Amino acid sequence: MTKEDVKQIVLDIIAEIAPDEELSDIKPEVRLREQLDLDSMDFLDIVMELRKQHGIEVPEDDYPELASLDSCADYLLPKFEAKASA
Amino acid sequence: MTSELNGAHYDCLVIGAGMSGLAAAIRLAMFDKRVLIVERHNAAGGLNSFYSIAGRKYDVGLHAMTNYAPPGAKRLPLIKILRQLRLDRDQLDLSEQCGSKIVIPGYSLNFSNDFALFESEVAQVFPEQIDGFRRLVEHVKSFNETALDIQEESAIAVLREFLSDDALVNMLMIPVCYYGSARENDLDFSQFVILFKALFMEGFARPFDGVRVIIRALLSKYRELGGERKMKCGVREIVADNGHASRVIFDDGTEITADKIISSIGYAETLRLCSDQPGDAGRDNTGALSFVETITVLKKQPASLGWKDTIVFFNNSEHFDYRRPKDLVDCRSGVICFPNNYQYSDERKLEEGFLRVTALANYDRWAALTDQEYADAKDQWYETLQRRALDFLPMPRVRDKEHTTPPMVAHKAQARLVLEQYTEAKDMFTPLTITKFTGHLSGAVYGAPNKVKTGRTHLDNVFLCGTDQGFLGITGAMLSGISMANLHVLGAG
Ligand SMILES: Cc1cc2nc3c(=O)[nH]c(=O)nc-3n(C[C@H](O)[C@H](O)[C@H](O)COP(=O)(O)OP(=O)(O)OC[C@H]3O[C@@H](n4cnc5c(N)ncnc54)[C@H](O)[C@@H]3O)c2cc1C
Numbered sequence: 341m342t343k344e345d346v347k348q349i350v351l352d353i354i355a356e357i358a359p360d361e362e363l364s365d366i367k368p369e370v371r372l373r374e375q376l377d378l379d380s381m382d383f384l385d386i387v388m389e390l391r392k393q394h395g396i397e398v399p400e401d402d403y404p405e406l407a408s409l410d411s412c413a414d415y416l417l418p419k420f421e422a423k424a425s426a
Numbered sequence: 427m428t429s430e431l432n433g434a435h436y437d438c439l440v441i442g443a444g445m446s447g448l449a450a451a452i453r454l455a456m457f458d459k460r461v462l463i464v465e466r467h468n469a470a471g472g473l474n475s476f477y478s479i480a481g482r483k484y485d486v487g488l489h490a491m492t493n494y495a496p497p498g499a500k501r502l503p504l505i506k507i508l509r510q511l512r513l514d515r516d517q518l519d520l521s522e523q524c525g526s527k528i529v530i531p532g533y534s535l536n537f538s539n540d541f542a543l544f545e546s547e548v549a550q551v552f553p554e555q556i557d558g559f560r561r562l563v564e565h566v567k568s569f570n571e572t573a574l575d576i577q578e579e580s581a582i583a584v585l586r587e588f589l590s591d592d593a594l595v596n597m598l599m600i601p602v603c604y605y606g607s608a609r610e611n612d613l614d615f616s617q618f619v620i621l622f623k624a625l626f627m628e629g630f631a632r633p634f635d636g637v638r639v640i641i642r643a644l645l646s647k648y649r650e651l652g653g654e655r656k657m658k659c660g661v662r663e664i665v666a667d668n669g670h671a672s673r674v675i676f677d678d679g680t681e682i683t684a685d686k687i688i689s690s691i692g693y694a695e696t697l698r699l700c701s702d703q704p705g706d707a708g709r710d711n712t713g714a715l716s717f718v719e720t721i722t723v724l725k726k727q728p729a730s731l732g733w734k735d736t737i738v739f740f741n742n743s744e745h746f747d748y749r750r751p752k753d754l755v756d757c758r759s760g761v762i763c764f765p766n767n768y769q770y771s772d773e774r775k776l777e778e779g780f781l782r783v784t785a786l787a788n789y790d791r792w793a794a795l796t797d798q799e800y801a802d803a804k805d806q807w808y809e810t811l812q813r814r815a816l817d818f819l820p821m822p823r824v825r826d827k828e829h830t831t832p833p834m835v836a837h838k839a840q841a842r843l844v845l846e847q848y849t850e851a852k853d854m855f856t857p858l859t860i861t862k863f864t865g866h867l868s869g870a871v872y873g874a875p876n877k878v879k880t881g882r883t884h885l886d887n888v889f890l891c892g893t894d895q896g897f898l899g900i901t902g903a904m905l906s907g908i909s910m911a912n913l914h915v916l917g918a919g
Binding site: 356357358359360377379381382384385388391392400 | 456457458497498500501505506508509510512514908909912916917
């Protein structure tokens with residue numbers, strides 16, 4: 341698993357919860373909220389889908405870590421790796 | 427019999443399969459909660475439903491779905507609902523209104539889903555008020571009506587800060603009250619903002635096949651997600667132990683347990699199910715406002731009679747009184763709706779014409795009538811409301827050759843003759859009908875005057891959604907179900 345894989349996983353989830361958004365040129369270093377029309381309800385869904393599809397838990401205090409694709413990758417990669425080796 | 431459920435345990439029980447309960451249940455099923463939705467009636471949809479009499483489908487409720495948002499719009503309630511429930515907008519088959527108006531003697535304001543029309547109408551009819559109106563609109567736009575901690579303010583007082591002509595203040599209040607105020611005469615300004623945006627800035631739409639389309643979309647999504655549903659299954663009692671709901675008893679005696687309960691049936695209605703509450707619990711917060719509605723099936727499309735508006739909000743004086751009437755019905759003000767007058771795609775036309783007229787009504791007065799008096803009162807008020815509606819509609823236009831107007835018949839009498847001649851069928855529902863179909867006390871369509879925005883109750887695992895949580899109408903109810911499920915069941919988990 342690489343950071344790119346994690347970014348793709350997050351993008352796939354966003355495509356599922358917000359099919360009306362254009363995702364083709366998302367800049368990974370820029371905050372998602374600045375590029376997409378996502379609100380707190382949508383972020384809750386990203387977290388819920390991570391749990392449902394991948395068994396990854398994101399505690400509420402860590403929601404800010406999901407701000408951009410890059411920060412998602414930094415934050416989530418260790419969780420995916422821990423999950424894989426468990 | 428629901429006995430096969432006896433002893434079952436759920437993560438969450440949702441009481442009521444109306445718009446809000448269905449939306450809440452979908453959210454929970456989506457994230458693998460074991461959820462059961464129970465509904466006392468045999469049909470879903472609650473306050474917004476439909477029935478058939480003599481093979482004819484009557485759509486009860488849906489005049490207009492408020493909060494229309496075009497494809498690609500951002501951050502609007504409808505878009506949030508579609509995302510949160512993972513519905514495709516095509517499933518709702520929404521068509522926009524043709525155009526609506528607010529009419530009082532001497533004044534008429536047209537509006538549509540294009541807010542610029544409304545603004546130009548205000549500028550034309552109330553030239554002295556337009557600057558104040560524009561400032562009011564700016565204030566409304568920048569107001570955060572969804573914050574849970576807003577101080578209550580009188581909407582009328584705020585409107586008067588911007589507008590000096592009470593005729594305009596009242597004209598704004600008529601649609602806002604009729605389409606969502608649970609309070610008599612005034613309402614909280616944040617509620618006004620929600621409604622002003624929903625009605626004027628977003629606008630009206632309708633699925634060609636009416637409210638069934640929305641209910642069907644919700645039910646099939648819920649089914650797809652594996653949610654369980656039990657119809658003809660009312661909740662009789664919520665057994666409370668030390669501030670916690672420990673089990674639930676259904677009408678037939680079946681008992682189940684659930685970690686959490688979301689109730690969409692209303693504030694007082696929910697309290698009264700709880701074993702630790704008196705039978706009249708919540709009586710200081712029950713709604714007083716109810717309505718009657720006449721439904722007239724026409725042999726022609728209303729537009730062919732010259733009736734082209736989608737909705738007409740009317741009031742017969744500059745003073746607007748929105749409260750429980752002393753008489754059975756208050757026909758001074760009301761709402762006329764033509765469900766035919768939407769811009770249905772592909773030239774689709776509803777097979778029959780419909781004219782619906784809604785007015786305020788007094789539940790207690792209707793409840794006190796004997797069967798015969800009730801039937802007579804229905805006939806009498808049906809006639810009265812038709813006449814009143816004709817006062818606010820253009821003179822019906824008839825081109826048929828066989829229609830010959832008797833000479834010397836006064837204008838109004840002639841309009842009545844035409845309407846009678848083109849009436850195919852009629853029905854009327856009263857506050858008692860509303861209570862019968864929804865369980866809402868006093869036929870109060872918009873529920874309790876004081877909303878419970880947090881959704882919390884005196885029991886730590888029982889929450890409210892829908893009408894008494896604060897968001898009204900079809901769109902509002904769905905949003906309420908979603909946000910309460912998120913806040914109290916998903917977010918915490
Ligand atoms: C005549 C009329 C016209 C309307 N027109 C419009 C319109 O044009 N546009 C619009 O947006 N809104 C309209 N509304 C308002 C809209 O219908 C409501 O705001 C909305 O449907 C409320 O949904 P809800 O889920 O909160 O409540 P409800 O729809 O009342 O759902 C509650 C459900 O709980 C069930 N229930 C009650 N007690 C129990 C029990 N003990 N056990 C199990 N189940 C129980 C009821 O049967 C009901 O199905 C109209 C309403 C009426 C009555």
